Amino acid sequence: MLDIAEELSRWLDEGRDFAVATVVAVSGSAPRGPGAALAVDADGTAIGSVSGGCVEGAVYDLCAQALQDGQAVRERFGYSDEDAFAVGLTCGGVLDILVTPVPAGGPDTKAIQTALSAAARREAAALARVVRGPAQLLGRALAVHPSEARGGPPRTESGGGSYEGELGGHPDLDRAVADETRALLDAGHTGTFDIARDGSHCEPDLTLFVESSVPPPRMLVFGAIDFAAALVRVGKFLGYHVTVCDARPVFATRTRFPEADDIVADWPHRYLRRTRTDSRTVVCVLTHDAKFDIPLLEAALRLPVAYVGAMGSRRTHADRDRRLRERGLTEAELTRLHSPIGLDLGARTPEETALSIAAEIVAARRGGTGLPLSGSHTPIHHDTEGCRSGAASRVGSF
Structure with a gap:
């Protein structure tokens, strides 16, 4: 969602309730990569895009539903061979999308606002959100500042850097997630990592998606x-x-x-x-x-x-x-x-x-x-090919 940070930060300042859909994983050929977002407010106003038009209507409906029931949901969209007009990506790719309600004054709103405000100012910050795990943790967010950060959010690590928010799990989980997120942020990467609910890497049962916002190259x-x-x-x-x-x-x-x-x-x-x-x-x-x-x-x-x-x-x-x-x-x-x-x-x-x-x-x-492109046989969207290996998916550092 940090790709539309300026608009979303303004919505939060105005006290608007909204839901945001974020691309958290991509396979095959797809028009937009991880981090692309579409948001819908309570009046039905929409900003952003997750697919360049392929599945926007269905994602809009998911956002509207999340605003009504207050539940985060993860959905997968792909190409339908049986019906080319079905909801899907006609370019042949698959998108995993996390839809999260962001009510004014919600438990994660402050952390989200921290990350959005920093991104809108083109300062370094990252937003980590649970994209796989128990339903009560899905969509929970942590805002993280880079290693050299000082002050700002109240939770400051001894090694420098700070974070805001809590994921609602084990007390060590927030610190471990902040450390993993900061490593991605310091490298300027957006991607995912797996972790256990106690903050260890033994038998990981959570997946976190990290969006990094860094100053322009x-x-x-x-x-x-x-x-x-x-x-x-x-x-x-x-x-x-x-x-x-x-x-x-x-x-x-x-x-x-x-x-x-x-x-x-x-x-x-x-x-x-x-x-x-x-x-x-x-x-x-x-x-x-x-x-x-x-x-x-x-x-x-x-x-x-x-x-x-x-x-x-x-x-x-x-x-x-x-x-x-x-x-x-x-x-x-x-x-x-x-x-x-x-x-x-x-x-x-x-x-x-x-x-x-x-x-x-x-x-x-x-x-x-x-x-x-008309004379070549290479993938059109190079970023989405072969960049997801191991526990982490790191995309877009240049």
């Missing part, structure tokens, strides 16, 4: 050129926190990049070394000037970032490759470089070029091939 665009302006717009559309950096203050201006989150006038390699990056950060080098590119790429290719791409012709790439080898970069480090940057779309304009770069970033993120 960063897109660092180096080179304040017209292609960068188009890439900023596309990056914002994809949900990145976009920074433009150029050593020339006359070009790195708010007037030229009104949609950028940050604009930095500094030498690119110097800024990269002092700024925060992580495993979700993408680095786009559009300067195609060796005095900027080489020290910048030398630094970028040695960082644990998600993507490094550099603009330039094939001749420029060959020269760049030679210079980087002379600086001691290894073969493994050089293979991380996407150069020339972007997919081959035949792009010409800045907007088309930005689209080709964004397409390559998405393909790298999701494991796509970049080939036309």
